[in-house]
Amino acid sequence: MAIVSSGSSAPRGRPSRDELPARLVDPAPVLEELPAAASGLPREDSLRPKRLADYIGQSELKQVLAIAVEATRARQEALDHVLLYGPPGLGKTTMALVLAEELGVRCRITSAPALERPRDIVGLLVNLQPHELLFIDEIHRLNRVAEEILYPAMEDYRLDLTVGKGTTARTRSLDLPPFTLVGATTRAGSLSSPLRDRFGLIQRLEFYGLDELQQIVERAAGLLQIKLEGGAALEVARRCRGTPRIANRLLRRVRDVASVRGHGRIGAPLVAEALSLHRVDDRGLDASDRRLLTLMLEGYGGGPVGLDTLAAGLGEDSATLEAVVEPYLLQLGFLQRTPRGRLVTPAGRNHLGWPAKAAA
Numbered sequence: 435m436a437i438v439s440s441g442s443s444a445p446r447g448r449p450s451r452d453e454l455p456a457r458l459v460d461p462a463p464v465l466e467e468l469p470a471a472a473s474g475l476p477r478e479d480s481l482r483p484k485r486l487a488d489y490i491g492q493s494e495l496k497q498v499l500a501i502a503v504e505a506t507r508a509r510q511e512a513l514d515h516v517l518l519y520g521p522p523g524l525g526k527t528t529m530a531l532v533l534a535e536e537l538g539v540r541c542r543i544t545s546a547p548a549l550e551r552p553r554d555i556v557g558l559l560v561n562l563q564p565h566e567l568l569f570i571d572e573i574h575r576l577n578r579v580a581e582e583i584l585y586p587a588m589e590d591y592r593l594d595l596t597v598g599k600g601t602t603a604r605t606r607s608l609d610l611p612p613f614t615l616v617g618a619t620t621r622a623g624s625l626s627s628p629l630r631d632r633f634g635l636i637q638r639l640e641f642y643g644l645d646e647l648q649q650i651v652e653r654a655a656g657l658l659q660i661k662l663e664g665g666a667a668l669e670v671a672r673r674c675r676g677t678p679r680i681a682n683r684l685l686r687r688v689r690d691v692a693s694v695r696g697h698g699r700i701g702a703p704l705v706a707e708a709l710s711l712h713r714v715d716d717r718g719l720d721a722s723d724r725r726l727l728t729l730m731l732e733g734y735g736g737g738p739v740g741l742d743t744l745a746a747g748l749g750e751d752s753a754t755l756e757a758v759v760e761p762y763l764l765q766l767g768f769l770q771r772t773p774r775g776r777l778v779t780p781a782g783r784n785h786l787g788w789p790a791k792a793a794a
């Protein structure tokens with residue numbers, strides 16, 4: 435399977451490394467983790483599972499897609515269009531590449547922000563071979579024109595082109611080979627409903643459980659020739675916020691510390707030590723998370739307190755706080771959103787070593 439990326443000079447729509455918050459536990463990819471063709475550095479690609487059997491977790495997703503792949507292969511058709519949605523770093527791009535591998539076809543990779551002009555998407559579509567996959571990342575960011583080109587392409591494998599301008603404008607139709615569009619998005623809610631309705635398979639990716647993360651860490655350690663022992667894999671798994679991308683990143687940082695300290699084998703204490711050096715604690719909270727919770731506890735008795743007040747107190751902007759810091763704290767149940775503002779839960783207080791709040 436070859437991976438073809440389009441629009442390498444076009445904007446990728448991803449923040450550059452400089453724009454990313456400097457957090458080890460950020461679920462967004464840093465430059466070295468972007469797909470090889472986009473970054474020129476194939477580092478994250480080396481850890482991607484290639485086949486469904488190697489893709490750990492997401493059992494429901496795998497079951498649905500395995501059946502679809504088998505049926506499609508038997509009928510010698512193109513796979514139905516697939517929409518994968520869920521938080522960053524959970525394996526959407528990886529799954530698109532796995533699907534192509536299972537189907538024995540090529541996957542062309544692009545991202546919605548690279549499809550600014552109509553000819554960008556038209557160029558990709560007319561160059562598809564029968565049954566190939568076209569992967570569009572961040573598909574919620576497609577512009578209207580590109581979306582409207584996709585509608586007949588997805589539904590009837592047809593391209594409707596307008597030739598000429600004004601009164602002499604005519605529409606010409608062009609047949610496309612049967613193909614599969616795989617769309618990925620972290621924000622399914624931002625997708626227009628006509629586009630969403632054209633996907634035959636719509637699947638959500640879930641955060642991974644500890645067991646699965648442990649397996650992911652063990653597999654990655656094997657590929658990176660890192661020797662983990664004792665509960666080391668579990669220690670990494672506990673800190674990675676349910677996200678394989680973060681697990682792999684933490685593992686690399688642990689490897690750095692181990693190699694500098696001259697440890698050949700890595701045990702649980704070394705993981706804890708290495709990651710506390712990066713100020714990631716045993717539940718995956720980093721300094722930003724703790725600053726937020728501490729401000730709430732010290733300044734506002736644990737809340738409720740408004741997001742804007744907290745943002746001002748931390749010198750952050752409230753949108754960043756809401757999008758980047760809050761979600762994991764909410765997921766852990768350390769933070770609660772109430773109509774009157776944010777509240778630290780008893781579990782959150784306990785994690786920071788604060789006594790339970792006395793009943794009012």
Ligand SMILES: Nc1ncnc2c1ncn2[C@@H]1O[C@H](COP(=O)(O)OP(=O)(O)OP(=O)(O)O)[C@@H](O)[C@H]1O
Nearest residue numbers: 478481482489490522523524525526527528678679
């Ligand atoms: N099920 C899995 N098993 C093993 N490793 C995985 C799995 N899912 C993801 N990974 C690892 O996590 C990394 C990130 O996955 P991927 O790039 O597919 O995430 P994504 O959902 O596309 O993220 P984004 O929304 O930022 O594009 C991959 O390089 C891969 O190494």
Ligand SMILES: [Mg+2]
Nearest residue numbers: 526527571618
């Ligand atoms: Mg991706």
